[in-house]
Amino acid sequence: MVAETVRRPAVALLCAAQFVVVLDGTIVAVALPSIGRDLGFSETTLPWVISAFALVFGGFLMLLGRLADVVGPRRVLVAGFALFGATSLACGLAQAPWQLVSARAGQGLAAAAVSPAALALLTATVPEGAARTRALGAWTAAAAGGGALGWVLGGLIAAGPGWPWVFLVNVAPCALAIVLGLRWLPSGGGRGARGPLDVAGAVAATGGLLALVLGLTRAEQASPGSITAWGPLLAAVALLSAFAAIERRAADPLLPPGTLRERGLASGLLGSLAVTTASTGALFACLLYLQGAGGLGPAQTGLLYAPFNVAVIAGSAAGTRAVGRHGVRAGATGGLLAIAGGAAGLIALPGLSEAVALPAFALMGLGVGCAAVAATQAGTAAAGEGRGGLVSGLLNTAAQLGNALGVSAFVLLAAAVPGPPAAGLRVACAAAAAAALAGAVAFAVLQRRG
Secondary structure, three states: OOOOOHHHHHHHHHHHHHHHHHHHHHHOOOHHHHHHHHHHOOOOOOOHHHHHHHHHHHHHHHHHHHHHHHHOOHHHHHHHHHHHHHHHHHOOOOOOOOHHHHHHHHHHHHHEEEEEHHHHHHHHHOOOOOHHHHHHHHHHHHHHHHHHHHHHHHHHHOOOOHHHHHOOHHHHHHHHHHHHHHHHHOOOOOOOOOOOOOOOOOOOOHHHHHHHHHHHHHHOOOOOOOOHHHHHEEEEEEEEHHHHHHHOOOOOOOOOOHHHOOHHHHHHHHHHHHHHHHHHHHHHHEEEHHOOOOOHHHHHHHOOHHHHHHHHHHHHHHHHHHHHHHHHHHHHHHHHHHHHHHHHHHHHOOOOOHHHHHHHHHHHHHHHHHHHHHHHHHHHHHOOOOOHHHHHHHHHHHHHHHHHHHHHHHHHHHHOOOOOHHHHHHHHHHHHHHHHHHHHHHHHHHHHHH
């Protein structure tokens, strides 16, 4: 067992790692107009500043999570931080669209190494019980807080020192994290492969996830009927089906058959998917409305999301207590119902003062923090020996797929509604509320049967 004096700074470092990784997924969103003007992006290519990161991040999470189990999570974490710092510097110094998009893809690869390795180290460092529940609460607060704070910081940085600093602020923290990680984090954990490495399974899984995220992304950027959307989705079905067949025959499978049928893990994955699908979809639809029909600038829009940031942290603390007293089912279902209530409240935003969004954002933030703690606890409790990296990768993959699905589905839905932008926003927020409600019911059913 790791001594308490070592455990606390190690947990703090791992939470900070997740904060930085998730922050970079959203901090760019509000700065996109400034980036587009300065680097000469077209309207169709600008979304790839976000999509390149999400595509590679979501596609490589499971593979690099498994790699952490084989070679040791600290090695993967340190290598990920080195790459993240280098690609952040490249993003900040980019002078052309292709340079920025390429560097963002590199950031996504680095994030896919850091995130599952950090969660695997956290569960290996803190023994099961109340201490781990508290650590996972802090971890989830850091993750959700990073995603939430990105909306505010992106607007302030874009309006202040300029968009390059959205990326350059990562360089020094990454260097510091490497030094502290080598000092504070346990070096063991790699178990080696029991048989030949499952290269075919890794290629099929990573290719399938890449194609799935690409298809969802292109559905939002082009249209669902475009070949650039349904073509990758068909490829994803074929590759993931091939992956399932490969895993049944592999000596040391990347994803052992039957893993996803474990109800504890399945409920955690479904909860993570529902949280990010509903919250990201509603928040992004509001962002487009506020900066479009609402006429707000990036700094004003970012500050409007501040109640959401604070509420996520409070919700994580509340979720930790709820899980400790009443179990993961109460924490996850209660949090998802709060997300549904917040999304439903945003239906009233069009035609009223922007201040009407503040209580809705706060309620949604409470729900995100609470439900994310419970879903993470449900998933990691099912990890078992030697699967911490894999399960961490699966949980992060579910969250990233939820982000991609929320943005693509709800933005498409809003755009498809005839009439003014307000009508589309109302429909998108209603759909987000329905998604959160469905997630709450499904999580409760899986936990009860489990």
